[in-house]
Amino acid sequence: MTTVIDIAIEPLTRDSFAPYGQLIAAGDGAPDYARPTLDVWHLDYASDAPFRIQIMRYSHKPMMFSRLERHLCVTEGRLPLNGAMSVLAVAGATLGAGGDMPDPSTVRAFLLDGSSGLIFKPGVWHSLDCFPLAPPYVDYALLSDVATENEIEAGGSKAPDARTNVVDYAARGLEFHIVDSNNVLSNTPAAG
Numbered sequence: 090m091t092t093v094i095d096i097a098i099e100p101l102t103r104d105s106f107a108p109y110g111q112l113i114a115a116g117d118g119a120p121d122y123a124r125p126t127l128d129v130w131h132l133d134y135a136s137d138a139p140f141r142i143q144i145m146r147y148s149h150k151p152m153m154f155s156r157l158e159r160h161l162c163v164t165e166g167r168l169p170l171n172g173a174m175s176v177l178a179v180a181g182a183t184l185g186a187g188g189d190m191p192d193p194s195t196v197r198a199f200l201l202d203g204s205s206g207l208i209f210k211p212g213v214w215h216s217l218d219c220f221p222l223a224p225p226y227v228d229y230a231l232l233s234d235v236a237t238e239n240e241i242e243a244g245g246s247k248a249p250d251a252r253t254n255v256v257d258y259a260a261r262g263l264e265f266h267i268v269d270s271n272n273v274l275s276n277t278p279a280a281g
Contacts, residue, residue, distance in 0.1 A: 113206030138236035166232035172203035173227035182212035
């Protein structure tokens with residue numbers, strides 16, 4: 090028998106996402122660099138392999154999942170295209186062996202409203218998919234690295250030195266269901 094764990098959607102803010110990474114958005118404070126007609130805020134991005142940008146298209150589907158993944162060698166980033174609105178689940182970073190699953194009660198779901206992107210800290214667990222609010226799909230620019238993406242596209246690796254780990258809670262009889270019990274979606278254009 091499968092136990093379903095409901096995860097309430099939360100608004101995505103700098104503070105709410107800080108344990109998992111940072112937002113890709115103009116800063117609240119003074120810019121890191123400025124000149125007339127230009128302000129620049131620096132963001133943290135790191136990888137031990139050449140950089141890769143790719144487009145990810147997530148098709149609309151029910152907001153249910155059982156698998157989480159983490160990347161150990163890159164601070165993966167996602168940038169919404171065309172105001173893409175979706176929900177993404179995350180759990181805190183663990184940096185041990187591949188089997189160190191986060192506690193299911195710590196999984197959170199955030200509304201990505203299309204106004205900013207995000208960058209994960211290394212080791213932060215996240216759902217394999219973003220969940221679009223409306224059909225047919227949403228597009229994101231994914232900031233990653235060649236080695237990590239090649240490993241994923243080749244079917245991943247179970248090796249201890251894998252760049253990406255995937256855990257499946259279905260093996261424990263658990264599944265996650267993202268719900269809007271906080272009415273976060275009530276004011277979004279895609280909800281209507």
